[in-house]
Amino acid sequence: MRVGVVGYGTMGRVHSQALQAIPEAQLVVVADADPERRAQAQRDYGVDTVSSIEELLRAEDIDLVDICTPTYLHESHFAEAIKAGKHIFCEKPLARTLEEGQRMLELSSGYDKKIGIGHVVRFMPAYESIRKAVLDGEIGGAAVARTFRGGAKFPQGWHDWFADFDLSGGVILDLTIHDIDYLRWLFGDVERVYAKTTHGRTTAHLEWAFILLRFKNGVMAHVEGSWANYPGEFYTTLEIAGEGGMVSYDSRKTQPIHGVSIDGGPVAVNGSSSVSADSPYYLELKDMVDAILEDRPPRVTVEDALATLKVTLAAVESARTGQVVEL
Structure with a gap:
């Protein structure tokens, strides 16, 4: 081909x-x-x-x-x-x-x-394993999810296009969209979005955003993205808490996936002992x-991506207006 x-x-x-x-x-x-x-x-x-x-x-x-x-x-x-x-x-x-x-x-x-x-997050083995564990009921009914993505410096691109909000959509559209898409893949449709961002508060190449999502199934998600770090290690984290336990992921750790049940026992997450060497790309x-x-x-598919784009742009709009956006 x-x-x-x-x-x-x-x-x-x-x-x-x-x-x-x-x-x-x-x-x-x-x-x-x-x-x-x-x-x-x-x-x-x-x-x-x-x-x-x-x-x-x-x-x-x-x-x-x-x-x-x-x-x-x-x-x-x-x-x-x-x-x-x-x-x-x-x-x-x-x-x-x-x-x-x-x-x-x-x-x-x-x-x-x-x-x-x-x-690409849908192809990351650790994120796939956590999704399967949650859908299999390993932590009971999911209630709250938290994600972080960032840790490195502001991205550089052709004619500095990332810094032009009209072209890139900023940290929400370019970076946090990864986690918004993953959470949609896991929990389904979003009904409400509220977001805050530092966009417009400085001319420096720095931007941070926080997004609160409420899904139609009742799950709440806190999504954080940062282009506001000093040059350093890019990393991601994920935490999902349910009625029966919690599972978390931290890309900086040697054993990145951790799961614990409400009684202190382990949560079964396939692939928790290691992460596949295959590039998600x-x-x-x-x-x-x-x-x-x-x-x-x-x-x-295009339909999947458009649904994620709609939620992400709702976060951009919420950050601009300071208001909750209903979907």
């Missing part, structure tokens, strides 16, 4: 590396507007390079377009790949605005090729390739 990657920034490089481990996939071309990045792609993988998705679609007979460009470009690149009749994998978030996301859903309706969206792209070969939907 011949693959073209669009965008050779951080995620484009990560995806290109992950594709090397998939025997059924062959990276054949990379598109990027930056000549230095094109030269780097040639040095890294010896592939053809072009300066735009339009050139990529003309230059190579590819099967799968992997969109790794900044969020504000997703809709236009998605539309070009649809017009060319290609299978599509697109990095998260689906789009910068709900209107863009809805147009992308409309474009994909009835489309006869496969489309997957890169909500490899796993999500392998799922995409397999979906094409097996003629089935990828794990994360």
Whole structure:
């Protein structure tokens, strides 16, 4: 399967590396507007390079377009790949605005090729194991969840696009969306959102956000994301408490998963003694390739990604207005 990657920034490089481990996939071309990045792609993988998705679609007979460009470009690149009749994998978030996301859903309706969206936390073995334990009732009925994602410095991107809120959506849309999507995958639909952020309080490259989600099943979730740390170790944490116990995860620990029942005994979480060495980016792209070969939907569809985008943008709106947003 011949693959073209669009965008050779951080995620484009990560995806290109992950594709090397998939025997059924062959990276054949990379598109990027930056000549230095094109030269780097040639040095890294010896592939053809072009300066735009339009050139990529003309230059190579590819099967799968992997969109790794900044969020504000997703809709236009998605539309070009649809017009060319290609299978599509697109990095998260689906789009910068709900209107863009809805147009992308409309474009994909009835489309006869496969489309997957890169909500990679669904492919992280530790998070998958915890989800299974919770759904299997290992902690009883879930009541409260807490997540954190951050610890490293403000991200750098093409023309500093992360710092332009109109382009990136800030820390909520770019970073905490990972945990919002995971929690939706675990607990279902969200009914209320309230959020606070430091956006607009400083011109420095710093942003922190806290989001409170109430799910239709009654679960409450506290979601925290930070681009406000000094340069350091990026890490994530997850904690879910239920009627019968609690399970937690801390990526900084040698034994990252811990579970304890209400009577002090252990909670069974498959994979708790170790974490798979497989890259989740490899796993999500392998799922995409397999979906094409097996003629089935990828794990994360456009509909899934749009539902997550709706909740995340509700958090952005709540942070802007200071009001609860009902969904």
